[in-house]
Amino acid sequence: MIEHEALCRNLEKLYMRTKQMNKASLIIIDGGVGEGKTTLAVQCADYINKLDGKQPIDLLTGIQIGMGGDEFLQKLRECYAQKLPILIYDEAGDFSRRSAMTRFNATINRTFETFRAFQIIVICCLPTMQALDNGLFQKSIPRLLLHCYNRKRNYGNIKVYSLYRTYYTRAKMEKLIIPSKAYGIVNPNFHARFKDLEPERQAQLTRLSTRGKLDILRKSEIESKGLISAKDLATRCGRTRQWVNLHLRRLNIRPQMEHGRKAYFPMDSLGILSSLVKQR
Amino acid sequence: MVDFNNERTIATPATDIERVLILQKRESVMDAIESALKMDRAGVQAETHIIHARMFNLWIHISALLKRHLSTEEYTELFQKVNSHDIQNHLDAIVKINKVLDAVNLTKIDTRTRIDTTDIEAENELHGL
Numbered sequence: 474m475i476e477h478e479a480l481c482r483n484l485e486k487l488y489m490r491t492k493q494m495n496k497a498s499l500i501i502i503d504g505g506v507g508e509g510k511t512t513l514a515v516q517c518a519d520y521i522n523k524l525d526g527k528q529p530i531d532l533l534t535g536i537q538i539g540m541g542g543d544e545f546l547q548k549l550r551e552c553y554a555q556k557l558p559i560l561i562y563d564e565a566g567d568f569s570r571r572s573a574m575t576r577f578n579a580t581i582n583r584t585f586e587t588f589r590a591f592q593i594i595v596i597c598c599l600p601t602m603q604a605l606d607n608g609l610f611q612k613s614i615p616r617l618l619l620h621c622y623n624r625k626r627n628y629g630n631i632k633v634y635s636l637y638r639t640y641y642t643r644a645k646m647e648k649l650i651i652p653s654k655a656y657g658i659v660n661p662n663f664h665a666r667f668k669d670l671e672p673e674r675q676a677q678l679t680r681l682s683t684r685g686k687l688d689i690l691r692k693s694e695i696e697s698k699g700l701i702s703a704k705d706l707a708t709r710c711g712r713t714r715q716w717v718n719l720h721l722r723r724l725n726i727r728p729q730m731e732h733g734r735k736a737y738f739p740m741d742s743l744g745i746l747s748s749l750v751k752q753r
Numbered sequence: 754m755v756d757f758n759n760e761r762t763i764a765t766p767a768t769d770i771e772r773v774l775i776l777q778k779r780e781s782v783m784d785a786i787e788s789a790l791k792m793d794r795a796g797v798q799a800e801t802h803i804i805h806a807r808m809f810n811l812w813i814h815i816s817a818l819l820k821r822h823l824s825t826e827e828y829t830e831l832f833q834k835v836n837s838h839d840i841q842n843h844l845d846a847i848v849k850i851n852k853v854l855d856a857v858n859l860t861k862i863d864t865r866t867r868i869d870t871t872d873i874e875a876e877n878e879l880h881g882l
Binding site: 633 | 874876877
């Protein structure tokens with residue numbers, strides 16, 4: 474668990490801000506690949522769980538870790554139902570400025586605007602906070618930035634920035650050829666270090682993280698191949714799932730991929746089913 | 754003050770002029786005190802009449818300000834010290850005057866709000882975030 478006194482104090486303040494003042498609190502953890510973002514997120518979450526009188530994060534079920542946006546939204550509801558105080562949104566690269574106009578991003582934006590009602594602190598882990606939507610910062614939702622860098626075998630290094638200094642860092646990043654140099658130009662509020670988790674927990678986290686990353690990879694593959702699920706086919710045709718499944722069988726359209734107990738069909742099948750709908 | 758009867762439309766406010774004058778007078782008093790102390794340390798009898806004259810000059814500039822910031826007893830006591838010919842009284846008087854000038858932010862230079870930089874929320878709130 475986190476032992477750095479200043480970091481603990483700030484996490485306590487954020488906890489009070491969320492619980493007592495009912496304000497949204499988002500912690501951003503960024504850094505290069507393999508710098509220990511998820512490990513640090515777990516340690517911060519363990520500390521906040523402890524403040525709330527809960528057990529450390531369960532890394533077997535991963536109830537408080539959402540890998541990617543879809544899982545994050547689902548876990549947010551589950552955490553709210555179980556009155557858990559914190560949720561980690563890992564691999565948050567899908568919520569980025571570049572794709573900010575997608576419906577998914579609009580959903581995530583809306584979630585961040587309203588999630589203060591859940592009284593849940595969210596920790597967002599992603600490679601660079603520069604990718605996050607400006608709207609999030611303008612609404613003063615992120616309160617703390619933890620930048621991981623220069624991880625060693627047994628410990629990681631963090632630079633801690635307030636929202637105020639994060640603004641300056643973002644502005645610097647826009648101008649520099651190597652954006653990450655901005656972290657060396659803007660003075661952090663303080664530095665800290667964090668140790669690795671206990672071996673057993675680290676192994677659990679590795680398994681969970683690998684599972685999550687494979688899932689994300691699969692979803693990216695599905696998206697890049699332009700496949701569509703039966704549920705989405707039903708929605709877009711304006712028909713029931715049973716109707717879609719029946720006609721897919723009749724037309725002998727087989728799924729090209731299966732993932733997460735869902736079958737994915739080629740995009741052409743949407744055109745075929747839509748024409749059937751028009752004929753009727 | 755802008756005199757709209759002439760063609761000058763940009764002027765220095767009277768308060769700025771007065772502030773600069775007060776600072777100049779204060780500086781001249783402290784110069785005189787410095788010279789007197791030098792002579793005193795060198796074993797020569799110090800000339801306090803210069804300090805008295807300059808301090809009285811400063812007093813005239815800031816008497817209204819002092820009246821607002823000091824109680825009647827403090828004001829009277831300070832005037833007696835300014836009007837005396839004893840260098841120690843002059844030193845006490847200038848220290849007291851400096852305190853008042855600092856309180857009205859005329860000589861205060863450490864006006865930046867100091868916060869604990871390890872307190873993230875305090876810094877965010879200080880900047881209205």
